[in-house]
Amino acid sequence: MSQDLVVILTALNLEYQAVHRRLAGPQLHRHERGTRFEVGTVQGTSCRIALGLTNKGNQSAAVIAERAIQEFSPAAVLFVGVAGALWDSARLGDVVMATHVYAYHGGTSEDDGLKARPRAWEAPHDISQLASHLARMNDWADDVPGEGDAPQVRFGPIAAGEIVQNSKISAQAQWIRHHYNDALAIEMEAAGVAQAGHLSGAPVAIVRGISDRADGTKSSTTDRSWQPRAAANAAAFATRLAVELVRDQQQFATRPADGAGSTGQLPGHVTNTAHSSTVGIMAGSVKNSNVYFSADPKPSAPKDLVAELDGFREHLMRHLAEGALDEDTCREALVDLDSARRTAREDAPGSSKRTAMALKRLRGLIADHPLLADRLAPLVVAAGGSA
Structure with missing residues (x-):
C-alpha cells in the first residue's frame, strides 16, 4: 500500500478541474490499457493524489476505480463531485459525506408493485471518524468573499442509480423518497466505486457537493451557477481529508511497537516495578529484574x-x-x-x-x-x- 498516495476520482471534467486546481506539479501517468491519471501533491503538503476521470455511471466508475486501485495500491479512494439533494436538510453548496451508499436500482417487480432490494456499503469507520473531526474543526473551506454562509459538511446515506434524477413528482422520484427516505443526496457513481473498493480491500469515501435539488430545476441557470461552487467545496473537503488520511497512515507506520510505554523502555523490554508482590508473566527470557520477550501480532508468512x-x-x-x-x-x-x-x-x-x-x-x-x-x-x- 502507498501510504502517501490517495486516489481521487471524478465523473465530470468540471469536478476533475476543481481537484486539479489544488494539486502542485501534476504529472501524467498512463495505465497500460490507456486510462490516464495525473499524479501531483496537495499544495503545501507531502500528500500525493492520483486524479482520474471515470465518466458517468456506476459501471464505468467501478472499472476505473478497480484499475486505479491495482495501479497505485492507494491508502484510500475518494470519489468527489456534485450531487442532487433529496431533502432540504442539505443546502446548495453544502458537502455530503456518505455514511453508506445505496445501490437503489436493486429490486423485484411484482403484481403489487416494485419492491426494493438494495445493496449497501458502509464507509470505513476510521475515515468516517476523521471526516467528522475535520467537519467539527470547520477550517477546510476556502474563504471566498461574497459567497454567503460557509458550506457545512452533512453526514448521511447517498443513493446511487443509473439515471439522472430531476423530479419530485415522478413515480420513480416518489419511490426513491419512500424507500430511501434517509438518503441525503442522489447521484450515479458511488455504488460502483464502493463495490470496487469492497472487492479490492481498499477503503472508499464518497464526497459530494450539493449543486441542485433533483426536483425539476436541474437545467436552470441557478443550478448551472451552483455546480462549480459545489464541485469546489467537495474538492476542498476531499483534499483536506486526503492529507489527513496520509498523515494518519504515516504516523501509524512509525508508531512504536506495542510494549514501548511512557516509561521509555524499548519494545520487548518490561521492567517489574511492583513492590512486595508477585508478578506472573510469560516471557522469552528473564535477566535480573528485567524481562525480555518477543511478540509479533502479525501472522507469520508461510514458506510455500x-x-x-x-x-x-x-x-x-x-x-x-x-x-x-x-x-x-x-x-x-x-x-x-x-x-x-x-x-x-x-x-x-x-x-x-x-x-x-x-x-x-x-x-x-x-x-x-x-x-x-x-x-x-x-x-x-x-x-x-x-x-
Missing part, C-alpha cells in the same frame, strides 16, 4: 505460498459444502484464488503485486466469514500485502 493457496482452496470448498458459503461468493473467490496462485508461480516483475491484489480482492469477498478471513491473513502478508 502456492501450497498454502492450495490448502486454502480446500477450506473454501469445505465451507461451500457445509452451506456456510454461497455458490456465487465461492465462484468469485475461486477466480481470485486461481489468479493469485498463477501469479505466485511467476518469476516476473510485478507478479508479487498482482498476487497481493488478487488476495486482497478475495479478502473483501470473504470478509463476512471470520474463519476464512483468519486463514487468508498470513497469505496476504506472504504475498507482500498488509494484514
Whole structure:
C-alpha cells in the first residue's frame, strides 16, 4: 500500500478541474490499457493524489476505480463531485459525506408493485471518524468573499442509480423518497466505486457537493451557477481529508511497537516495578529484574505460498459444502484464488503485486466469514500485502 498516495476520482471534467486546481506539479501517468491519471501533491503538503476521470455511471466508475486501485495500491479512494439533494436538510453548496451508499436500482417487480432490494456499503469507520473531526474543526473551506454562509459538511446515506434524477413528482422520484427516505443526496457513481473498493480491500469515501435539488430545476441557470461552487467545496473537503488520511497512515507506520510505554523502555523490554508482590508473566527470557520477550501480532508468512493457496482452496470448498458459503461468493473467490496462485508461480516483475491484489480482492469477498478471513491473513502478508 502507498501510504502517501490517495486516489481521487471524478465523473465530470468540471469536478476533475476543481481537484486539479489544488494539486502542485501534476504529472501524467498512463495505465497500460490507456486510462490516464495525473499524479501531483496537495499544495503545501507531502500528500500525493492520483486524479482520474471515470465518466458517468456506476459501471464505468467501478472499472476505473478497480484499475486505479491495482495501479497505485492507494491508502484510500475518494470519489468527489456534485450531487442532487433529496431533502432540504442539505443546502446548495453544502458537502455530503456518505455514511453508506445505496445501490437503489436493486429490486423485484411484482403484481403489487416494485419492491426494493438494495445493496449497501458502509464507509470505513476510521475515515468516517476523521471526516467528522475535520467537519467539527470547520477550517477546510476556502474563504471566498461574497459567497454567503460557509458550506457545512452533512453526514448521511447517498443513493446511487443509473439515471439522472430531476423530479419530485415522478413515480420513480416518489419511490426513491419512500424507500430511501434517509438518503441525503442522489447521484450515479458511488455504488460502483464502493463495490470496487469492497472487492479490492481498499477503503472508499464518497464526497459530494450539493449543486441542485433533483426536483425539476436541474437545467436552470441557478443550478448551472451552483455546480462549480459545489464541485469546489467537495474538492476542498476531499483534499483536506486526503492529507489527513496520509498523515494518519504515516504516523501509524512509525508508531512504536506495542510494549514501548511512557516509561521509555524499548519494545520487548518490561521492567517489574511492583513492590512486595508477585508478578506472573510469560516471557522469552528473564535477566535480573528485567524481562525480555518477543511478540509479533502479525501472522507469520508461510514458506510455500502456492501450497498454502492450495490448502486454502480446500477450506473454501469445505465451507461451500457445509452451506456456510454461497455458490456465487465461492465462484468469485475461486477466480481470485486461481489468479493469485498463477501469479505466485511467476518469476516476473510485478507478479508479487498482482498476487497481493488478487488476495486482497478475495479478502473483501470473504470478509463476512471470520474463519476464512483468519486463514487468508498470513497469505496476504506472504504475498507482500498488509494484514
